[in-house]
Amino acid sequence: MEQSKLFVVIAVIALIFTGLSFHLMMLDKKIRSMERKMKDTEELPSLKK
């Protein structure tokens, strides 16, 4: 019984982390598409090296 409880807790933690990772990947993708749009419109004069 104790062992199965432990597995449930680990599974929940792993699921939460997977969800967070998925969110980060989506955010990354969204930012990348915005960066592409930004480059298409114009360069960043003030932030360019």
Add this chain to the structure above:
Amino acid sequence: MDLFKVSFWKYLGILLILYTILAGFLIPVPDLPIIHESIRNLFFHVCMWFGMIFMFGTSMVYSIKYLSGFNEKHDIVASEASKTGIMFGILGLVTGMTWAKNTWGAYWVNDPLLNGAAVTMLVYSAYMVLRNSLDEEHKRAKVSAVYNIFAFVILILFLFILPKMADASLHPGKGKDATMTVKELDNTMRLVFYPAVVGWIILGFWFLNLRVRMKVLENHINSLSGN
């Protein structure tokens, strides 16, 4: 900055942390007095401090870079790295306090490393206050870059030098009354601990990467709208 365009390391970070979560709770650990099963917190608590130090170190490096070339992007990286470092520091304090309650009986004890960590967090909080208190962009970047370099020196002093010099510390490897040293770490635990450190550091750099890119976009949008 080209490194941030590569996604392989981000997936590696996710895999390493997933491995840490699964193996960290399931591998057999040595039954040491006082800490017992709570030793598994090593895979999370200590890694938060590693993440924090790497972030604050990155912040300091970019502050130096800013002062040598006055590139606005370096100031953004320094600022965002500090914010990410503070996040890791708060997580380190929370995991540490939970561990302390279960082993030492109190959330906060008079330990040189604990007090040093609290001072470090206050120093970096002051960095954020300093940034927000200056309106002029270039002045803010310059003053906060200089402060940031001193803040990292204070971190080294309070987290690495003073705890080593203390007569006693409850933390392993610090002071004379050390309960466990890193050298005594079980080999099975090393198999999880090292990947965990790498995984959390990668996650930190991913957070930083996202924060910097968002800030650059925000600045661009603001410049277009004339703010």
